[in-house]
Amino acid sequence: ACGGSSSSDGAASSQQGQTVEQIKKAGTIRIATFGDLPPYGYVKNDGTRAGYDVALGNQIGKDLGVKVDWVQVNADGRVDALKSDKVDLVLANFTVTDERKQVVDFASPYMKVSIGVVSPDKAKITSADQLKGKTLAVTKGTTAETFFTQNYPDVQLQKFDSKTQQFQAFKDGRVAALADDNTYLYAWAKDNKGYTVGVKTLGEESTISPAVKKGNKSLLDWTNKEIKTLTDQGFFEKSYQTELAPSFTSDIKPEDVIIK
Amino acid sequence: MADSNNSVSNDEILLSVRHLKKSYGDHEVLRDISFDVPRGKVFVLLGPSGSGKSTLIRCLNGLETIQGGTISFKGEPIDGREKTWRRLRTEIGMVFQSYDLFPNLTVAQNILLGPTKVQKRPKDEVERQMDGLLADVQLSEYRDAYPRELSGGQKQRIAIVRALTMNPELMLFDEVTASLDPEMVREVLELMLGLAEHHMTMIVVTHEMEFARRVADTVLFLENGVILERQSGHDFFTHPETDRAKAFLESMAPISDGE
Amino acid sequence: MADSNNSVSNDEILLSVRHLKKSYGDHEVLRDISFDVPRGKVFVLLGPSGSGKSTLIRCLNGLETIQGGTISFKGEPIDGREKTWRRLRTEIGMVFQSYDLFPNLTVAQNILLGPTKVQKRPKDEVERQMDGLLADVQLSEYRDAYPRELSGGQKQRIAIVRALTMNPELMLFDEVTASLDPEMVREVLELMLGLAEHHMTMIVVTHEMEFARRVADTVLFLENGVILERQSGHDFFTHPETDRAKAFLESMAPISDGE
Amino acid sequence: MLAADAGWTILFTGDNLTRLLGGLWTSVSIAGLALVFGIPLGVVLGALRILRNPVLRAVLRLYLEFFRIIPTLVILFLFYYILPREMGVQVDGETIAVVAFGLWVAAEISDVVRGALISVPEHQIDAGKALGMNGLQLLWYVRLPQSINLMVPATINLAARVIMTTSLLLLISVIDVITVGQQIMEANRMAHPDSAFWVYGFVFLLYFIVCWPLAMIARALEKRAKERNNG
Amino acid sequence: MSWQVIQQALPLFRKAFVLTLELSAIGVALATILGLAIALVREYRVPVASQVCATFEELLRNTPLLIQLFFLYYGFPSIGIKLSAQACAIIGISLLGAAYMSGAFRGGFSGIPTIQVESAKALGLSPLQMIRHVTLPQGLTRSVPAVAANAIFLVKETSVFTVIAVPELTNTARDLIGMYYRTDEYLLMLVVAYAIILIPLSVMLTLLERRVRRGTFGD
Ligand SMILES: Nc1ncnc2c1ncn2[C@@H]1O[C@H](COP(=O)(O)OP(=O)(O)OP(=O)(O)O)[C@@H](O)[C@H]1O
Numbered sequence A: 001a002c003g004g005s006s007s008s009d010g011a012a013s014s015q016q017g018q019t020v021e022q023i024k025k026a027g028t029i030r031i032a033t034f035g036d037l038p039p040y041g042y043v044k045n046d047g048t049r050a051g052y053d054v055a056l057g058n059q060i061g062k063d064l065g066v067k068v069d070w071v072q073v074n075a076d077g078r079v080d081a082l083k084s085d086k087v088d089l090v091l092a093n094f095t096v097t098d099e100r101k102q103v104v105d106f107a108s109p110y111m112k113v114s115i116g117v118v119s120p121d122k123a124k125i126t127s128a129d130q131l132k133g134k135t136l137a138v139t140k141g142t143t144a145e146t147f148f149t150q151n152y153p154d155v156q157l158q159k160f161d162s163k164t165q166q167f168q169a170f171k172d173g174r175v176a177a178l179a180d181d182n183t184y185l186y187a188w189a190k191d192n193k194g195y196t197v198g199v200k201t202l203g204e205e206s207t208i209s210p211a212v213k214k215g216n217k218s219l220l221d222w223t224n225k226e227i228k229t230l231t232d233q234g235f236f237e238k239s240y241q242t243e244l245a246p247s248f249t250s251d252i253k254p255e256d257v258i259i260k
Numbered sequence B, C: 001m002a003d004s005n006n007s008v009s010n011d012e013i014l015l016s017v018r019h020l021k022k023s024y025g026d027h028e029v030l031r032d033i034s035f036d037v038p039r040g041k042v043f044v045l046l047g048p049s050g051s052g053k054s055t056l057i058r059c060l061n062g063l064e065t066i067q068g069g070t071i072s073f074k075g076e077p078i079d080g081r082e083k084t085w086r087r088l089r090t091e092i093g094m095v096f097q098s099y100d101l102f103p104n105l106t107v108a109q110n111i112l113l114g115p116t117k118v119q120k121r122p123k124d125e126v127e128r129q130m131d132g133l134l135a136d137v138q139l140s141e142y143r144d145a146y147p148r149e150l151s152g153g154q155k156q157r158i159a160i161v162r163a164l165t166m167n168p169e170l171m172l173f174d175e176v177t178a179s180l181d182p183e184m185v186r187e188v189l190e191l192m193l194g195l196a197e198h199h200m201t202m203i204v205v206t207h208e209m210e211f212a213r214r215v216a217d218t219v220l221f222l223e224n225g226v227i228l229e230r231q232s233g234h235d236f237f238t239h240p241e242t243d244r245a246k247a248f249l250e251s252m253a254p255i256s257d258g259e
Numbered sequence D: 001m002l003a004a005d006a007g008w009t010i011l012f013t014g015d016n017l018t019r020l021l022g023g024l025w026t027s028v029s030i031a032g033l034a035l036v037f038g039i040p041l042g043v044v045l046g047a048l049r050i051l052r053n054p055v056l057r058a059v060l061r062l063y064l065e066f067f068r069i070i071p072t073l074v075i076l077f078l079f080y081y082i083l084p085r086e087m088g089v090q091v092d093g094e095t096i097a098v099v100a101f102g103l104w105v106a107a108e109i110s111d112v113v114r115g116a117l118i119s120v121p122e123h124q125i126d127a128g129k130a131l132g133m134n135g136l137q138l139l140w141y142v143r144l145p146q147s148i149n150l151m152v153p154a155t156i157n158l159a160a161r162v163i164m165t166t167s168l169l170l171l172i173s174v175i176d177v178i179t180v181g182q183q184i185m186e187a188n189r190m191a192h193p194d195s196a197f198w199v200y201g202f203v204f205l206l207y208f209i210v211c212w213p214l215a216m217i218a219r220a221l222e223k224r225a226k227e228r229n230n231g
Numbered sequence E: 001m002s003w004q005v006i007q008q009a010l011p012l013f014r015k016a017f018v019l020t021l022e023l024s025a026i027g028v029a030l031a032t033i034l035g036l037a038i039a040l041v042r043e044y045r046v047p048v049a050s051q052v053c054a055t056f057e058e059l060l061r062n063t064p065l066l067i068q069l070f071f072l073y074y075g076f077p078s079i080g081i082k083l084s085a086q087a088c089a090i091i092g093i094s095l096l097g098a099a100y101m102s103g104a105f106r107g108g109f110s111g112i113p114t115i116q117v118e119s120a121k122a123l124g125l126s127p128l129q130m131i132r133h134v135t136l137p138q139g140l141t142r143s144v145p146a147v148a149a150n151a152i153f154l155v156k157e158t159s160v161f162t163v164i165a166v167p168e169l170t171n172t173a174r175d176l177i178g179m180y181y182r183t184d185e186y187l188l189m190l191v192v193a194y195a196i197i198l199i200p201l202s203v204m205l206t207l208l209e210r211r212v213r214r215g216t217f218g219d
């Protein structure tokens, strides 16, 4: 009912996923995205999808000349969605990491990101060391989870399935702080008074890219070209203004997020 | 029998029923039943299936609430409250058609339950009485057996012993041999004959005509919830008054000689 | 009876059993049973509970697999395969102790099932035969009733009619009156007496001694899986040979006069 | 947008109500398909289980025990992760759910059918045999009609359980009613920060409205079957 | 399939295994006690309480545990009631379990033949004595198989705790899959872990059923 189903026309996919030609022939591209992460990927009250990731996906669909079939995923389902051929492309705030490079192929990045930590003003956390012995909310399968598991083993992690659940638990005061990509923490903190992103960046700055099934060279090359063209056309700047800027506080600059 | 407090007194009325009425919804099962049972006598209830025999006997133990009439025990009318009945049930023993021993308790526990928990009599005294009764019915070796280890006839004899251990003044029996294999019927009937000889006051529903003939001081013949005929045991079987009773007696002796 | 193909022939052997053996696991229930049933005769199986009567009669209908010996029907030994039995069962009728009508079918459907679906006879022919038999047993009005609307005695009579409608040459009865109220026993036994008079070949297990005495051409007395005594019906009841048979006959007449 | 203080209003904002009902419909139709596909399979397997073939019995028993012992959620994951890879075809969450639930339903139904078939008293079977019926005739004229009364309520109960279990679909990316609920909460997190109580409460109610009547029908049929058997 | 991956994940799985066992044990125990209480209240038609219990039973039996947990964990804080994830898990499984257990016990009680109650009355036993010596022991024995079946059901339901971030078996497996992408190994470990808990339970259930059916109580 909500565009969640993918085409299952039975066309046997190659080991590498669908090529661009196959996608064009099928007339649809299946893209994985979040459904509960405004302003990146979410569903409006009228049931249509919107957000920064979604805008990119829609543009890709238009340039391919095909319909976009959105598949809603949670963070921990992104790799398997590609592996098991449920989608052709992931546009779900997918941070590029070494582990992930082993299992999927990333195209050129379209966003900058690093891990941030948000906490209530009343008990503000300003450095990761303050978290020792405290509980921290993360979403399963995110870079924040991996980062804290590897670098701060004595921070107690509470791992949630979806963004909705982790933010809900955080707001209910079940955890001392919440770690996630700093960009959506900015957006979330703007919507929720009384919370601040006390730790703006942790670890190395990373990038966010579209991902395709490992070995899907055809779609990878096409996407790389597309990102370049769009960057040149200023698509991401425009998209930043319409999708992200209204959700961010004024101290965030476009350069902090998008890649020139 | 080990019991001895049932001496024959001069016609004291132990149980008295007057104008008893019982119906299930619209269905009148007993209408205007009256009779007196003197101490030491055996009453046998006969009648076709559905005539109300079980219902009547259940009323006499307070297992059914009655819609009219009175039941008096030892001269005192019973008010029908559950509490009154609970007290009286320790003086009125009852044994049912289907095996009613508690399967979760041993024979001894089954027997001791009432006397020790309800009558609150000292356990060793009750045990002595129980052992005597078990010996009488030749079931001493089954003292610690569970009911499932007994045959049907043995179960019913234990059920009777269980009732007797309460020292009841009146015993009610509802077709206690009806679910038994034919060969086991005898051992139970003989136990009951023994009780009658020891002047236990009893009301008995049975389909065993030969037994009824031998044990009954009085026969009440029921049909459709009324007492159609009331005779001494001997007279009822030799010359029943009503045609219904005659027909009934005939049907109970199936396939008699000649067609 | 509407049936007429059971004319008495000069001692043709319908069923012949030789050295039959049956055991459940280690437990030998029947050991070395042999006897011949001539066409038109009535055999009554007597014996205490557990002696193997039911087991024997079930073996004769292939409901139990046997461990040794042979059963021959109309001179032809039965090979024991389910398929052979299936064919023979249309010639050997059987009625059980527990009411075995199919509760989801009406009386007529119960009766028609075997002849039309198994024997594949034309429905109107079978219906005519059924109507005749139902009239014989005075149950025509219950043609379209469900078994639950019948009394126990009526159910058993229908069960007999159901078996008869298959035109069997041999009828097996296993305590068909054992679960009946005493007053209903008679109507079933009378039906069976009628069959005997019409020279239906029958093997009957029963606890009704008076009936057994009247109906039996031959009595087989079983104990512990062997035939202890084999006598004509009259002789068995008047002077049984073995002590066991004597004791059994006594136990079956519970509470006879005098102690 | 309505006043921010009344959390329940978001249920009626925009197309939210229709979307929630649409999500519920997804769940119910997956359950329905699973039943349509699982019940006939289960009936066949159940009928096979009363045969005396030991190998067949062992295999079918194993099949049942697998679905009995492994939590449904885990079964769903097994199918979700492994099925598409092994089958080499593109399968979406809904299809996987239907297959996984369908096989589960078949396992449960096979046990229901077997239980009902063997609950038919032995003497009824004997009576059928005494009329010369063969195995299929016994099944068709004696066993099935007398056990159908027991099968139907058990099947309806199972249907309710399957519908309830569809709540797990959320975890394999099917847009079910709960996922829609979460989308709504996120899209309105500014206006209605405490919408969780209302949205989850409403979904709770929806499930109850669907499953409770089924349970009541099953109970009524069960009672009738019992009375029939005694009568 | 890599043995090394399995070995590395073993400690985490062991922890999750223990937690699953603990939560199951507590849940089953509480559910049984509460279920028995509810069954008795309903069986003896305690006014008001019995209606309340009936409503409670219907509500819980006809809604998924997952949504009950969401409601408890995410929904209740909105109205000022905040419980930890484990508390929610235990409350959720105990209440749901109680609703099921009550049904099992009532089934056991209703299977007691009327004749048993009547002969207890005929001995003059008071209602409480009757419960203590006759209906309770018989009803409990009769409900054993259904109670055991419910216990298995409840252990399986603990897998749903994953949705409120309780690090039990399912949650741990999914978490590892999300971090390290070794789906096959972790799923295998998950299935094996549940099999270790549930196969013995299931065997026990079969034995119990057989025993009760074979007539601990036959006549
Ligand atoms: N609980 C009940 N509810 C409604 N009707 C009942 C109930 N118990 C008995 N009856 C009806 O009351 C009538 C008398 O039944 P009762 O059992 O007393 O007969 P009975 O003389 O003992 O018969 P039987 O010889 O078959 O035991 C019957 O018509 C029966 O259907």
Ligand SMILES: Nc1ncnc2c1ncn2[C@@H]1O[C@H](COP(=O)(O)OP(=O)(O)OP(=O)(O)O)[C@@H](O)[C@H]1O
Pocket (backbone or CB within 6 Å): B181, C024, C027, C029, C047, C048, C049, C050, C051, C052, C053, C054, C055, C056
């Ligand atoms: N299915 C069975 N499995 C094991 N043993 C059995 C089975 N059926 C009967 N038996 C045993 O076989 C013996 C004979 O039983 P059978 O039912 O033939 O006796 P019976 O003479 O018909 O007794 P009754 O008069 O009580 O009907 C008994 O010891 C019984 O326990």
Ligand SMILES: [Mg+2]
Pocket (backbone or CB within 6 Å): B053, B054, B055, B175
């Ligand atoms: Mg009666």
Ligand SMILES: [Mg+2]
Pocket (backbone or CB within 6 Å): C053, C054, C055, C175
């Ligand atoms: Mg027998």
